[in-house]
Amino acid sequence: MNRTDRLYALVEELRAVAPRPRSARWLAGRFEVSVRTVERDISALQQSGTPIYAEAGRTGGYCLDKARTLPPVNLTPGEAVAMALALRQLEGTPFRATAHTALRKLVAAMQQDDAAAARDLAARVHLFGEDAPPSMPRELADALVARRVLRIGYGDREGAVTQREIEPLGYVGKPEHWYLVAWCRLREEIRVFRTDRITSVSVTAEVPPPRSLRREDLDIPYGVVEQLSLTG
Template identity: 35%
Template sequence: MKRADRLLQILLLLRARRCTTAVQLAEWLEVSERTIYRDIQDLQASGSPIDGEAGIGYRLKKTGDIPPLLFNPDEIKALLLGARMVSAWADTGIRQSARAAITKLDAVLPTELKQQIAEHPVYVPSIHPYPVERLQPIREAIAASQKLFIAYQKEDGTASERIVWPLGLFFWGDRWTLIAWCEERDDFRHFRLDRMQSFAVQSEVFQLSEGQTLQDFFHREGVRLPGV
């Protein structure tokens, strides 16, 4: 783990608890107690509102929080670009959250950084015919492990109807696909959302067995995604 990532993890761990010892932090982050003591001292020196001392424990002050400027300018630009992409290519629920995140970031950015971003603008137009509103009910079906009925049209025009177990949604730059376990094929299949003629969330809940999970799909296909 990079040191910057470890420092952020320390702040997150302290914020989630009343009091945390260096021993606990060292175990969770798989480093030595000496490293934790040094990290805490550096965080305190940089202005992080950490109370406590070695041998007793540490906590974040009640009025304190993780400083927004833990992100460097390039990281903030990347976050803003990602939020703009989500805002343009996701359903209403996620879009509103992305816009709220953009507003919060803008509220804490220094004037100089705002000017840098304005001088190097990257925009993601949201004017497109893609049926992004199909995402929310499918996302909810994935979260609830509910089956989906799909009336689907393949690229060659062939129509079919399937009962599938939705597992994950993937964005490819100009389209979304659903990876699902297909009852008819008894195997993994992927479906483009824009080729679904109709779909309906079923009340029936599915239970995955070994070999049917999204991780099983990744393993079989040799897929490696960031964070997976």
């Protein structure tokens, strides 16, 4: 079990028995780690805002304040990423830090598979600047979550339209435009499509093969690109 999974499991173990305590020794045996590792993990959870406290005495141990935590919630990966994007509007306000703390708590309360999928989806969203880009058509906004090949019409700077089949890989957002990063079957390489130049879009039933997206694949010659984060 890796550390991220163990931290999640520690919280759920303490939630299951709350308000009764679990000793560090019991937890160490349960997760097959040392007592020192459990103590470090509990300290990390406490520093992140998880309401865990220690009860002294022979029958004491660590307790979770169940009233102040969330059980696993049914946020979808797309919803979690949407919240991360929305919270960027709080940059520069007094609530920036608390907003990111709230997001971390929600992600920690998600089902493990959904949280992992949300982190993967967020890693495919890259942004310029602080301002939110404009909206985009629903079929494009759902492209990464749906994981389907798209057929699009795409206009170049002169207005000439070509028909393409593309495999969506990620997004780049600028204050003026959204860009869809995709494998273009016409050009047989990764291309960046400005979404306001996409004249038509249809979703096929075909699931594309898995492809990685590296920062150098974004083909952006200037500016600082920031990857969206679910941890602040």
